[in-house]
Amino acid sequence: MSRPGATALWYAQDLTTNGLQGWIQNNIVPLILLGIAIILLWIGGRGDNAGVARRSIGLIIGLVALGIAVSGNGPRVGAFLANLIVG
Incomplete structure (x- = not known):
C-alpha cells in the first residue's frame, strides 16, 4: 500500500527548468537583441553618433x-579572472 502524496513527491523530483531556459534563449534573447539594434539605429539616424558609441559600450558589457x-561557464570565467588577480 502506498503512502498518500508519494506519487506527487515522485513527480516533483523530476521537475526541471530546462524547457523554460531553452525557450527564453531561443525566443526572448533574440527579441531583446533585435530591440537593441533598432534603438541604436534610431539613435544613429538622428545623428547622435556619440550617443550610439556610449550606449554600445554598455551593451557590449551586458552581452x-x-x-x-x-x-x-560562469564558474570557469570567475576562476580565470581570480587567477589573473591572485596569480
Missing part, C-alpha cells in the same frame, strides 16, 4: 555577461 550566464 558578454548574458553570454556567460547562458553558456553556463
